[in-house]
Amino acid sequence: MTATAASRNTAHRDTGAWVMRVLLLALGAAVLVAGISYGVRTPDGHVGPGMMPAAAGAVMLLAGAWESLKAFRSGREATDGDDSTVSSGAEGAEDEDSQLDVFGRTTAQRNRAVAVVFGVIALGVALTYAIGLLLGLSLMVAVLLTFVEKKPLWVGVVWGAGAFAFGYLVFGLALNVPLATGALGLI
Amino acid sequence: MLENILLGFQTSLTPENLLWCFAGVLLGTVIGMLPGLGATTGVAILLPLTLTMEPVTALIMLAGIYYGCQYGGTIAAVLIATPGDANAVATVVDGYALARKGQAGKALAIAAIGSFVAAIASLVLLMLVAAPIASVALKFGPAEMLAIMIMGLLTIISFSGDNLAKGLVMAGLGIFLSTIGMSSGFVEARFTFGSINLLGGIDFVVVMIGVFAVGEVVSQIGDGGVKPIRTRMRDMMIRGKDVKDSMPAILRGSGIGFLLGCLPGAGSTLAALVGYGVEKQVSPNRKMFGKGAIQGVASAESANNAAANANFVPTLALGIPGGTTTAVLLGAFVMYGIQPGPLLFDDQPALVWGLLTSFFIGNVILLVLNLPLAPAFAQVLRLPYRYLYPAILFFSMLGAYAVQNNLFALPVLFVAGVAGFFFKKFDYPTAPLILGVVLGPMVEKALVQTSSYADGDLTVLFKEPLSLGILILTVVIMLVPKLVGRFSRDRTAEAATPTPVA
Numbered sequence: 158m159t160a161t162a163a164s165r166n167t168a169h170r171d172t173g174a175w176v177m178r179v180l181l182l183a184l185g186a187a188v189l190v191a192g193i194s195y196g197v198r199t200p201d202g203h204v205g206p207g208m209m210p211a212a213a214g215a216v217m218l219l220a221g222a223w224e225s226l227k228a229f230r231s232g233r234e235a236t237d238g239d240d241s242t243v244s245s246g247a248e249g250a251e252d253e254d255s256q257l258d259v260f261g262r263t264t265a266q267r268n269r270a271v272a273v274v275f276g277v278i279a280l281g282v283a284l285t286y287a288i289g290l291l292l293g294l295s296l297m298v299a300v301l302l303t304f305v306e307k308k309p310l311w312v313g314v315v316w317g318a319g320a321f322a323f324g325y326l327v328f329g330l331a332l333n334v335p336l337a338t339g340a341l342g343l344i
Numbered sequence: 345m346l347e348n349i350l351l352g353f354q355t356s357l358t359p360e361n362l363l364w365c366f367a368g369v370l371l372g373t374v375i376g377m378l379p380g381l382g383a384t385t386g387v388a389i390l391l392p393l394t395l396t397m398e399p400v401t402a403l404i405m406l407a408g409i410y411y412g413c414q415y416g417g418t419i420a421a422v423l424i425a426t427p428g429d430a431n432a433v434a435t436v437v438d439g440y441a442l443a444r445k446g447q448a449g450k451a452l453a454i455a456a457i458g459s460f461v462a463a464i465a466s467l468v469l470l471m472l473v474a475a476p477i478a479s480v481a482l483k484f485g486p487a488e489m490l491a492i493m494i495m496g497l498l499t500i501i502s503f504s505g506d507n508l509a510k511g512l513v514m515a516g517l518g519i520f521l522s523t524i525g526m527s528s529g530f531v532e533a534r535f536t537f538g539s540i541n542l543l544g545g546i547d548f549v550v551v552m553i554g555v556f557a558v559g560e561v562v563s564q565i566g567d568g569g570v571k572p573i574r575t576r577m578r579d580m581m582i583r584g585k586d587v588k589d590s591m592p593a594i595l596r597g598s599g600i601g602f603l604l605g606c607l608p609g610a611g612s613t614l615a616a617l618v619g620y621g622v623e624k625q626v627s628p629n630r631k632m633f634g635k636g637a638i639q640g641v642a643s644a645e646s647a648n649n650a651a652a653n654a655n656f657v658p659t660l661a662l663g664i665p666g667g668t669t670t671a672v673l674l675g676a677f678v679m680y681g682i683q684p685g686p687l688l689f690d691d692q693p694a695l696v697w698g699l700l701t702s703f704f705i706g707n708v709i710l711l712v713l714n715l716p717l718a719p720a721f722a723q724v725l726r727l728p729y730r731y732l733y734p735a736i737l738f739f740s741m742l743g744a745y746a747v748q749n750n751l752f753a754l755p756v757l758f759v760a761g762v763a764g765f766f767f768k769k770f771d772y773p774t775a776p777l778i779l780g781v782v783l784g785p786m787v788e789k790a791l792v793q794t795s796s797y798a799d800g801d802l803t804v805l806f807k808e809p810l811s812l813g814i815l816i817l818t819v820v821i822m823l824v825p826k827l828v829g830r831f832s833r834d835r836t837a838e839a840a841t842p843t844p845v846a
Contacts, residue, residue, distance in 0.1 A: 174770045181513055188520045195534055202800035206530040209788045213519035213780075220512035227509065271566045275762060278558070278737065282754040290745055294738050301734040308730075316731070320738045332396055334746045 171232070178225045185217025273305050289339035291329075295321035348697045349471070355698025356705055361404050364397070368405035369706045372412020373713065373721055376432075377420045378732070383413035383431075383669040384778075385560055388552040389736070391676055392743035399680035400695045404702040406676055410669050411463065411703065414612070414649050415710050418455040419721055422448050422641075431612040431648040434620040438633065438640030445636055449718075454590050454638050455645040456714040462598040462646035463707040466653040469602050471700055474689075477661040481686035486797040487804050490790040491814035494805075496664030497783055498818055511776045514767070518780020519787070521546055527785070529792040541752040548675050548781040550744045554757040555774050557740040559764020561733050566769075590642035593623050597646030604647075605654025605666060607821050612651040612667060619647025653703060660688060660696060665782070668775040675782045 192211025199205045262270070281297030288296075299317030302308045328334040338344060355361065375386035386409045394402035417432035422439035435455065442451040484492065497515060524535045525545030536542040597619040604615040623643035624633045633640050655666025663685030665671035677684040682692060689696055714721075744757040767774055791802075798804035805811050 173766075177766060177770050177772075181517070184520075185513070185516065188516075191535065195532060198800070204791050204795035204800070204802075206527060206532045206534060208791065209784065210520060210523045210534060213516045213523065213784075216516035217513050217520070220509045220516065224507065224509035224513065267566045271562055271765070274562055274565060274733075275765075278741075278758055278761070281741070282758050285751055285754055290742070290751065294741055298734040298738050301737075302731070306730040306734075316734065320735065324738070324742050327393075328742055328746055332393065332746065335749055337745070337749075337751050 174228065178221060178228065181217060182221040182225065185214050185221055187214070189214030189218055270305060274301065277301055277305060285337065285339060287339050288341055289343050290337040291321050291324050292344055293339065294324070345471070345475075348475075348693060349701060351694055352697030352699075352701035355400060355694045356404060356702040361401050361698070361702065362705065364401050364405040365408050365702050365706050366709055368408020369412035369415075369710050370713070372409035372414075373416040373419075373710070375409065376413030376416020376418075377721060378416075382417065382556075382560075383410045384552075384672055385556040386410075386413055387669055387672045387676075388549065388556050389740050389743055391549055391552075391672070391679070392746040394676075395746065399677075399682055400698045402680065403673070403676065403695070403699050404706075406673055407699060407702065408706045410673065411649070411652055411706060412710060413669075414645075414652050415456065415459055415714050416721070418459070418645055419452060419718060422451045422455070431616055431652070432644075433613060434616040434644035434648075435641055437620070438635075438637050438644075441634070441636035442638065442641065447636070450586060450638065451641050452718045453715060454586060454642050456711060456718070457587060458590065458594040458597065458642040458646040459649040460707055460711040461594050462601060462650040463653055464704065465595075465598045466602045466605070466650035467700065467703050467707075470653050470656055470703075473606070474657050474661045474700075477657065478686040478689045481662055482690075484686070484810070485808070486790060486793040487808045487811040488814060490787070490794045491805055491811040491818075492662055492664060493783060493787045493790050495814055495818040495821070496658070496662075497779065497787065498822060507771065507773070510772045514772055514774065515776035515780045518777040518782075519784040520780075521551060521777075522548070522781050522784025523788070527788060529789065541750065544748075546756055546781075547747050547753065548778070549679065549747045550753045550756050551760045551781055552672055552675070552778055553740050553744045554760020555764035555767070555777065558737065558757060558761025559768060559774075561736050561740075562761065562765050563768045564729065565733060586638055589629070590638055593627060593639040593642040594646040596623060596626070597643040598650040601647035601650025601652075602654045605651030606657045607666075607824075612648040612655070615651030616644045616648035620644040656700075659684065661686060663688075663786070665779065668778060671775070671779050671782050678782075 188210050192207040192209070192214050195207030195210060196205035197208045197211050277297055277300050280300075281293055283293075284296060285293035287293070295317040298320045299313040301313075302316050303310055303313030325336075329336050336344075356365065371390065372383070372386060376383065387406050390409060391406065394405060397405070414431055418435055418439065421432040421435040422443050439448075439451045439455070442448065481492070520535075522545070525543050526533050533543055600619045600622060601612070601615040604618060605612065620640060620643050623639055624630050627633070627637070627639045627643075629637050629639050652667075652669075655670045658664050658666050659670040659674055663674070663683070665674045674684055682688070682695070741754060741757060744753045745751065747753060764774060766772075767777070794802065794804065805815065
């Protein structure tokens with residue numbers, strides 16, 4: 158990976174961190190406003206239903222603003238620093254990116270795998286509403302192994318079937334958990 | 345005291361409780377070994393499995409997972425330089441250095457012996473200390489209980505990492521999540537947006553499984569891993585001299601671990617770092633620290649095990665968790681309909697003393713298992729993660745559903761998992777979040793009671809001498825370990841930087 162690509166990665170990470178900060182600040186503000194609207198005090202002066210949410214929102218807002226200010230200041234200090242710091246950081250990132258894990262995957266491949274895994278989980282959750290809990294989740298296991306981990310189809314099927322059997326025996330039979338069958342009412 | 349201990353053994357020595365204790369420590373050892381899982385995740389994932397058990401049996405098993413993880417975390421720390429559990433972070437420094445010299449067995453054996461000695465010593469102290477504290481706490485009124493809750497929240501926030509601001513944001517988020525739905529003190533539903541599913545609130549177990557299991561497991565996919573170092577049965581043989589050399593470090597680590605573990609929020613990780621830092625100052629073998637000193641492993645391991653047990657002092661006596669995993673266990677108490685706190689010792693003696701005596705049994709089982717079988721356990725590290733994580737995700741999602749038998753748990757779990765992943769990515773500590781979710785309803789209840797007691801005047805917190813004293817103590821507890829932790833982290837970093845081991 159080139160130094161430009163490495164610095165682009167760092168920039169993406171910084172952008173992500175700022176998106177996170179803004180989201181948490183916005184949530185804090187919303188919770189504070191909602192808490193006040195629920196009533197911080199009751200008419201007779203006692204603690205109202207909005208006191209805890211308002212306090213939680215205020216803490217999120219104030220602490221979030223403090224954290225953002227710190228990050229902004231440290232960001233400016235880094236920008237004001239000399240160029241050599243930036244280039245050495247980029248080289249470090251380059252080394253890191255070229256490192257392979259025990260599965261032989263690069264950092265970029267691992268990051269892509271994370272996004273795909275979250276996508277498959279979301280799909281698995283959606284499927285449980287249609288084809289039922291055990292079928293949906295077992296299918297998720299099979300898809301993860303076959304399409305994400307590139308294992309042979311039979312491995313995915315065996316792993317998925319094993320998960321189904323385990324879920325049915327432990328949760329369905331041993332623990333008597335009523336397993337949701339989904340809209341289709343299959344199993 | 346003796347009567348209570350006998351009652352405890354009568355409870356913990358029943359075949360059913362023995363079996364689940366064994367299952368708990370065995371599962372704990374395996375879970376502790378797997379990077380990305382750890383005690384908190386293990387307890388959170390397996391919590392739904394205990395729904396049909398007697399509360400005492402369930403708690404014995406869950407506690408077994410907790411302290412079993414302390415042993416398991418060591419194996420991963422020594423063999424792959426990745427602490428399976430955060431508590432084993434200080435063990436990596438000298439444990440992995442010893443493993444690279446072909447002395448992994450020695451490191452693992454001393455860790456097991458140190459952990460055992462520390463566990464037994466801290467249990468004796470726990471039994472001596474917890475009940476008297478609880479009896480003092482029985483005299484507390486609403487204002488004092490609110491002050492105790494504030495102590496629990498604030499101290500854990502401050503110990504959750506270097507970034508206090510992020511810890512506060514996460515605690516606020518946790519408290520907000522705990523206010524969703526109908527509150528017991530009010531008739532108004534909050535943040536439900538007309539959804540029937542949200543009327544009952546968001547279950548803290550689902551949030552925990554999402555943040556710790558799904559979030560951590562997916563993070564692990566992004567982090568990759570390293571190849572484990574193999575260890576053989578014959579490498580497990582240690583000399584009497586090694587044990588003798590390590591004993592002072594074990595005893596010092598046990599004492600430091602217990603003292604720090606008693607503080608709400610200090611947790612085992614801090615204890616291990618402090619134990620290691622202190623040993624590096626006083627050990628006759630201090631020059632070898634960072635290059636493979638057996639005393640480094642002994643001090644860190646004994647401190648984290650002693651702290652793990654001492655975490656139960658505030659949890660059982662005051663109802664405020666000592667660390668993240670005890671916060672989850674505290675949630676388990678609530679789930680089983682048991683109110684943790686000072687009344688627990690009087691109301692549920694069989695449960696409390698049964699749980700405490702089970703720690704003795706569990707630690708004996710762990711020593712017997714770990715001394716000869718550590719190399720066998722280590723084979724789990726050879727199981728490729730690509731086979732393991734789909735199974736963990738499947739089990740986590742099924743477990744989350746089983747908490748309330750409601751499919752709505754799955755979208756909540758997914759959102760919590762995604763959030764947990766990003767929290768980890770951007771260094772937001774998750775312990776305060778979980779603490780906020782668990783303690784939020786208790787704080788609100790204490791707040792409403794204090795408000796009724798003082799006719800809405802919350803400044804009573806500062807007017808009552810006892811509650812004021814608790815608040816002052818909170819400030820002291822927040823400051824002392826922070827200073828000690830900073831000092832010991834500096835020392836640990838010094839130990840970790842020397843020239844690489846050949």
